[in-house]
Amino acid sequence: MIGRSDTRSIKDSREERRLFEHRARTGLAFVIVFLLALVGRYVWLQVIAYENFSTRSESNRVNVRPLVPNRGLIYDRRGRVIAENRPAYRLEIVPEKVPGKTDGLDALLDELSTLVELNEDVRRSFHKTRRHYQMFDSVPVKFNLSEQEVARFAVNRHRFAGADVVSYLSRSYPYGELLTHVLGYVGRVDEHDIARLDKGNYRGTRTIGKIGVERYREKILHGTSGFERVESNVRGRVVRVLERRGAIAGTDLVLSIDVAVQQAAWDALGERPGSVVAIDPADGSIIALVSKPAYNPNDFVSGISQRAYKAILDTPYRPLFNRALMGTYGPGSTLKPFIGLAGLELEVVSPQTRMFSSGTFYIEGFSRPYHDWKDGGHGWVTMKTALEQSVNTYFYQLALDLGIDRMHAYLSQFGFGSITGVDMTGEGEGLLPSREWKQNSHGEPWYPGETVIAGIGQGFNLVTPLQLANAVATLVNGGKRHAPRLLYAAKKAGDERAERTNAPIAFEVPVKDTRAWQTVLSGMDRVVNGPLGTAKEVAVNTRYRVGGKTGTAQVYMLDQDATVTDEEVAQHLRDHALFVAFAPVNVPRIAIAVVVEHGGAGSKVAAPVARATLDAWLDQELTP
Amino acid sequence: MPVWMGVPRLDPVLLVLLVLVIFFGLLVLYSASGKDLEMVYRQSVRLGVGIVAMLAISQVPPHTLRIWTPWLYVIGIIMLLATWALGVGRGTQRWLDLGLIRFQPSELMKLAVPMMVAWYLHARVLPPALKAVMVALLILLVPTLLIARQPDLGTALLVAASGVFTLYLAGLRWRVLLGLGAVMAAAMPVLWLIMKEYQRDRVRTFLNPEADPLGHGWNIIQSKIAVGSGGLSGKGWLQGTQSNLEFIPERHTDFILAVLSEEFGLIGVMGLMLVYILLIARGLHIASNARDTGSRLLAGSLSLTLFVYVLVNGGMVSGVLPVVGVALPLISYGGTSAVTLLIGFGVLMSIHGHRKFIR
Numbered sequence: 002m003i004g005r006s007d008t009r010s011i012k013d014s015r016e017e018r019r020l021f022e023h024r025a026r027t028g029l030a031f032v033i034v035f036l037l038a039l040v041g042r043y044v045w046l047q048v049i050a051y052e053n054f055s056t057r058s059e060s061n062r063v064n065v066r067p068l069v070p071n072r073g074l075i076y077d078r079r080g081r082v083i084a085e086n087r088p089a090y091r092l093e094i095v096p097e098k099v100p101g102k103t104d105g106l107d108a109l110l111d112e113l114s115t116l117v118e119l120n121e122d123v124r125r126s127f128h129k130t131r132r133h134y135q136m137f138d139s140v141p142v143k144f145n146l147s148e149q150e151v152a153r154f155a156v157n158r159h160r161f162a163g164a165d166v167v168s169y170l171s172r173s174y175p176y177g178e179l180l181t182h183v184l185g186y187v188g189r190v191d192e193h194d195i196a197r198l199d200k201g202n203y204r205g206t207r208t209i210g211k212i213g214v215e216r217y218r219e220k221i222l223h224g225t226s227g228f229e230r231v232e233s234n235v236r237g238r239v240v241r242v243l244e245r246r247g248a249i250a251g252t253d254l255v256l257s258i259d260v261a262v263q264q265a266a267w268d269a270l271g272e273r274p275g276s277v278v279a280i281d282p283a284d285g286s287i288i289a290l291v292s293k294p295a296y297n298p299n300d301f302v303s304g305i306s307q308r309a310y311k312a313i314l315d316t317p318y319r320p321l322f323n324r325a326l327m328g329t330y331g332p333g334s335t336l337k338p339f340i341g342l343a344g345l346e347l348e349v350v351s352p353q354t355r356m357f358s359s360g361t362f363y364i365e366g367f368s369r370p371y372h373d374w375k376d377g378g379h380g381w382v383t384m385k386t387a388l389e390q391s392v393n394t395y396f397y398q399l400a401l402d403l404g405i406d407r408m409h410a411y412l413s414q415f416g417f418g419s420i421t422g423v424d425m426t427g428e429g430e431g432l433l434p435s436r437e438w439k440q441n442s443h444g445e446p447w448y449p450g451e452t453v454i455a456g457i458g459q460g461f462n463l464v465t466p467l468q469l470a471n472a473v474a475t476l477v478n479g480g481k482r483h484a485p486r487l488l489y490a491a492k493k494a495g496d497e498r499a500e501r502t503n504a505p506i507a508f509e510v511p512v513k514d515t516r517a518w519q520t521v522l523s524g525m526d527r528v529v530n531g532p533l534g535t536a537k538e539v540a541v542n543t544r545y546r547v548g549g550k551t552g553t554a555q556v557y558m559l560d561q562d563a564t565v566t567d568e569e570v571a572q573h574l575r576d577h578a579l580f581v582a583f584a585p586v587n588v589p590r591i592a593i594a595v596v597v598e599h600g601g602a603g604s605k606v607a608a609p610v611a612r613a614t615l616d617a618w619l620d621q622e623l624t625p
Numbered sequence: 626m627p628v629w630m631g632v633p634r635l636d637p638v639l640l641v642l643l644v645l646v647i648f649f650g651l652l653v654l655y656s657a658s659g660k661d662l663e664m665v666y667r668q669s670v671r672l673g674v675g676i677v678a679m680l681a682i683s684q685v686p687p688h689t690l691r692i693w694t695p696w697l698y699v700i701g702i703i704m705l706l707a708t709w710a711l712g713v714g715r716g717t718q719r720w721l722d723l724g725l726i727r728f729q730p731s732e733l734m735k736l737a738v739p740m741m742v743a744w745y746l747h748a749r750v751l752p753p754a755l756k757a758v759m760v761a762l763l764i765l766l767v768p769t770l771l772i773a774r775q776p777d778l779g780t781a782l783l784v785a786a787s788g789v790f791t792l793y794l795a796g797l798r799w800r801v802l803l804g805l806g807a808v809m810a811a812a813m814p815v816l817w818l819i820m821k822e823y824q825r826d827r828v829r830t831f832l833n834p835e836a837d838p839l840g841h842g843w844n845i846i847q848s849k850i851a852v853g854s855g856g857l858s859g860k861g862w863l864q865g866t867q868s869n870l871e872f873i874p875e876r877h878t879d880f881i882l883a884v885l886s887e888e889f890g891l892i893g894v895m896g897l898m899l900v901y902i903l904l905i906a907r908g909l910h911i912a913s914n915a916r917d918t919g920s921r922l923l924a925g926s927l928s929l930t931l932f933v934y935v936l937v938n939g940g941m942v943s944g945v946l947p948v949v950g951v952a953l954p955l956i957s958y959g960g961t962s963a964v965t966l967l968i969g970f971g972v973l974m975s976i977h978g979h980r981k982f983i984r
Contacts, residue, residue: 014918017751020796021921025909028793028925032905032932036898039939046853046943047891054853061850062866234870 067205070224073251089171097136098163144303178295185213186298224251257286257489265617274318275597282474285483285504329463333552336458343411345517358394388524400456409435422484434461470594480510549582575599580607650956671960675967682971704730739926742791747919752796779951852886859890
């Protein structure tokens, strides 16, 4: 042995074997002790901690996946599809599955950008939305991938842990900008949406109605999410479905819009900014709601780029602005029929009352002149002829006789100065001035001169095109004022047929004397059909009889005595041209308001737009 | 001496135990591979090659093996140096491309090191003198360090262990052994247990640079879930969800014990451990009856090395030892380690066949 050098040269094989056997036995004992200890570890894992690991194994195996309902389709009143769902692919990332933190995500995005176009906008909005999802949620990166992008990703999928391409249904608007201000659009669910929506039902939904009908009817369009309990492998591939509750598709909607009429109004407006609203007076359904200029809603569905958005913002006349709903204009002479009706119903004047128009009107004791549009005036006129020729003097006097308080009270019954209650959000109220309003907003009393110009719809008065069209509809159907509706019918998932929805009645204007109403309507009839009517060109070659009223809203206050023709004024300072109409006169099937911004006098540009719209509707309606 | 199938030098006990392990292993592999018969077939072929090699070696007398030993060792060292210069492999240099086959020289050293140490001590007076111990340590340290730098800590550990076991069986004094043990403890679980978590993370990365980058510890967590959810009697063959749904990484190679534990439960684990203990015990018994010192030491060392495989692999799968690439003997998928092990058993059988007849 070591240290005993005297004995070491001799090998004692018996002693060596004895020593080996001892060592082997000790070794085996060690082996058994250690392996028993190891088995002890397995006892701990498999017996004592069994419940815990069993549960974790189960939650590994089973995933609950949301099933996204198909969004309800939208049709126009003739059954044309105006909002549809098209199969598409989007790129999603589950942050939890990406190695590394934010750096890891950026590195992944860098890698992905070699296959899929990912610009700064896409990245920024991904990082913004991602904060509102859980780490284990799938966050959309880019929607509507091209076929090439999908193919390139599919080949390289294994390289990108945490990223995947998911098929979905993308919203699409076949009529593009024509219906933007009606339908609105859906867009990526953002942080504001997440705050207000029902998280459970939107677990798998990545887009939501942002404005328009898409937003207003979001709840029924979306449908009810389902879920699926699936067994999936470590890469998330589903091996089998354990339990399933299908999604219930959203409700299909039929809007009262008629695309053909909408198109006719759109085309008739040409390049000019403006608005057309057409309502069926019988039921308050909206036939056309045009606001121009508009923009293509399809650009917003997949997330619009900063540059494209800026281009829209830089377009003249604000395409994003919904004029039909929010644009407020001085109603001008289109208000005269309502003031006339107030005068008749409140017995301030009678249909036979005659007044003399000399071309200039003075309030007794004041020197300020108020003009007629025609030099030298119109001579003796009654209600009907005053409407026919739009005689200011008649309505100056009538307004003075009515007084602002009665005028305000009567006109508010037609919905002026308050929202119509249409099924859209963001509607403007307009302005129907009153003594009280003036005191509150200006801190000044009401002056008689303001009553005079209010009588011809100038001054403080403001209306939205929708308000104006709805007031005309109310006028022609005997005072029944609807809250106008875009929704015409709805078909719930599983239902055979669509169910009609009706516009609620907001108010019924009392009719004291039907002759008063008839007088005003026949005055409007003469505007188009009378020998001195201000909109005679509308009646040329019609198959039906039209009633209407022209109007001009002042944009820029010219010197009272200056005589300037439209051509001499810069385009953006020209007056807005207005025209309201209804047809056929005996049984009105449509009431319409047209505003052409900076169009000058109402009869010249607004009336032809109305005519084109009426034709598009009535050629269908009057054909048996 | 039993004459069985005309092959005189076989140990039926070892053979039966080996067949048991191999059969069980192929069963588990079928499940772990996702019912891939192709993979089971390939493994069967390798095991077949291993068994043929085992039978061939078993017919070679121990003293002939001893004559080969220094050559084997020197060739092994040269090849290890060659891997340093021109090795291939995923991030490491373990493989030597020999044109037709890719060869792992470190596997050869698993046999060559205990053989060389036994060869050296065979002619020495035992217990070994200080000089003999130093030479023996040199014999085992050179290849160990060469393998460790590849880096392949699992194999380095096994090679070192086989050399140390030879010295232990040669009667190396306990206090010297304890000193060696203290050195080895540097890579052992005792140290692991007193480490801080961030240190453990570093060690994990150090020990296995190929570790799955998707979150540290993923392997171990999923493996533990698989083992634990197996419970007492397991989920049943082919029924392991952790395995079938591919949550266990490396489930047909280093982590195949997790699959076995999940599907066959604690009963399966204990059964397997019993077979391994019987194999080791039988090996030590053969060693005790060997004809000469060199054979005795070699047989004993090979038997005890099997224990290191089982302990390290079992500890790694159950999360008590760091993840080092040590296969579960004869069960993990992969040719090289199975063939090496079977050749080792061939050596045992040769020693058994040429044991002394009179005690």
